[in-house]
Amino acid sequence: MRLHRNLVFATIDALSDIFNEGKYADKVIANALKRDKRWGSRDRSFIAETTYDIVRWKRLYAEIAEVKEPFSRENLFRLFAVWATLRGIELPDWKQIEDTPTRRIKGKFDSLSQIRKFKESIPDWLDELGVRELGEETWTKEINALNNTAPVVVRTNSLKTSKENLKEEFLKENIETHSLKDYPEALELNERANVFRTKAFQDGFFEVQDASSQQVAHFLEVEPGMRVVDTCAGAGGKSLHLAALMENKGQIIALDIYGNKLKELKRRAKRAGAHNIETREIDTTKVIKKLYNSADRVLIDAPCSGLGVLSRNPDAKWKLQPEFIDRIKATQSEILDSYSKIVKSEGKMVYATCSVLPSENQEQVEKFLAREEGKNFRLIKDQKLLSSETGYDGFYMALLEKTS
Numbered sequence: 001m002r003l004h005r006n007l008v009f010a011t012i013d014a015l016s017d018i019f020n021e022g023k024y025a026d027k028v029i030a031n032a033l034k035r036d037k038r039w040g041s042r043d044r045s046f047i048a049e050t051t052y053d054i055v056r057w058k059r060l061y062a063e064i065a066e067v068k069e070p071f072s073r074e075n076l077f078r079l080f081a082v083w084a085t086l087r088g089i090e091l092p093d094w095k096q097i098e099d100t101p102t103r104r105i106k107g108k109f110d111s112l113s114q115i116r117k118f119k120e121s122i123p124d125w126l127d128e129l130g131v132r133e134l135g136e137e138t139w140t141k142e143i144n145a146l147n148n149t150a151p152v153v154v155r156t157n158s159l160k161t162s163k164e165n166l167k168e169e170f171l172k173e174n175i176e177t178h179s180l181k182d183y184p185e186a187l188e189l190n191e192r193a194n195v196f197r198t199k200a201f202q203d204g205f206f207e208v209q210d211a212s213s214q215q216v217a218h219f220l221e222v223e224p225g226m227r228v229v230d231t232c233a234g235a236g237g238k239s240l241h242l243a244a245l246m247e248n249k250g251q252i253i254a255l256d257i258y259g260n261k262l263k264e265l266k267r268r269a270k271r272a273g274a275h276n277i278e279t280r281e282i283d284t285t286k287v288i289k290k291l292y293n294s295a296d297r298v299l300i301d302a303p304c305s306g307l308g309v310l311s312r313n314p315d316a317k318w319k320l321q322p323e324f325i326d327r328i329k330a331t332q333s334e335i336l337d338s339y340s341k342i343v344k345s346e347g348k349m350v351y352a353t354c355s356v357l358p359s360e361n362q363e364q365v366e367k368f369l370a371r372e373e374g375k376n377f378r379l380i381k382d383q384k385l386l387s388s389e390t391g392y393d394g395f396y397m398a399l400l401e402k403t404s
């Protein structure tokens with residue numbers, strides 16, 4: 001691979017914004033890609049993938065390069081030189097990376113790879129938490145899997161098309177895909193591509209949605225005609241899937257504390273041809289109280305640490321703080337107590353997270369069932385999806401039934 005100066009410089013600028021200005025990687029990269037209209041898809045993926053790689057491996061590369069934050073421009077080039085060396089890319093004779101000690105880099109990589117927190121490039125606290133929660137053996141496998149680059153998976157929108165037809169539509173744009181056993185609507189791309197530029201996307205034929213996430217709506221056992229409340233709907237990934245499973249029949253009430261996310265949900269619903277979703281912002285507790293004992297099905301896709309989605313969100317390793325995880329756990333139990341009241345007698349509820357920590361998952365459900373608020377519920381089944389076992393995001397989902 002030949003390195004192009006303007007692409008590398010764009011990558012260095014992006015890294016500076018992410019590491020030194022605390023900006024979000026996805027937003028920074030999206031902006032960086034707008035910089036030069038002449039860049040083709042290879043140039044754009046070089047910038048996106050290299051930036052994400054260096055974000056993912058920040059601790060390991062900084063240790064190898066012997067640099068500390070905040071990173072000067074010179075130090076960002078040293079991180080870049082480590083990235084290139086470890087990938088076997090021949091370094092050009094630019095003054096920013098002259099005298100890169102390639103042998104020493106490889107030697108340090110080998111010795112640091114013996115220590116998990118360096119090998120997997122994670123903060124000390126996260127490594128300790130992972131071991132405490134999952135045990136040494138499972139955590140070692142899981143954090144390794146969460147450092148893989150996430151595959152691109154889409155969910156066929158059965159309101160508009162079939163999986164076979166979508167596959168054909170993709171092929172017309174030279175995008176090859178394959179089906180995934182056990183995920184009825186999923187197609188995985190054989191190679192990364194910008195699917196948002198396709199006609200199939202404009203036509204609402206699919207949503208980009210990880211395979212594990214595609215299991216959640218199925219878990220809720222919805223049927224056409226039901227009244228369903230999606231309590232933490234965000235921009236509506238699961239609401240849209242629920243609408244498709246319900247064949248647009250019945251009612252979905254999508255709630256969130258952020259109105260702007262619900263606006264995005266509405267835009268997506270329009271494109272997807274999902275007509276049975278109504279959005280309501282939770283701006284007072286009245287919004288929830290009005291819904292008490294009214295729903296056949298309730299989905300709580302709870303706010304969480306997001307540790308199950310580190311593959312697609314590597315900068316979360318550096319932005320997450322242990323205090324945030326403690327706070328979000330308190331929110332999860334409040335949400336369970338309050339939103340479970342929306343379920344009507346003999347109705348069902350799914351509690352889901354994109355975390356792999358038992359303390360956000362099965363332990364939250366166990367504690368809820370032991371509290372006054374949970375006394376009329378029973379656990380039907382739950383599923384702990386580890387990235388190391390499935391190859392997709394880490395997720396948890398529990399199906400509960402209100403008995404009276």
Ligand SMILES: C[S@@+](CC[C@H](N)C(=O)[O-])C[C@H]1O[C@@H](n2cnc3c(N)ncnc32)[C@H](O)[C@@H]1O
Nearest residue numbers: 231232233234235236237238256257301302303
């Ligand atoms: C895991 S995300 C939801 C993702 C969404 N369901 C999807 O499939 O695209 C969790 C959502 O919970 C929302 N949230 C946070 N606190 C909340 C609360 N107290 N009540 C309702 N929603 C909340 C967040 O704004 C966020 O959109």
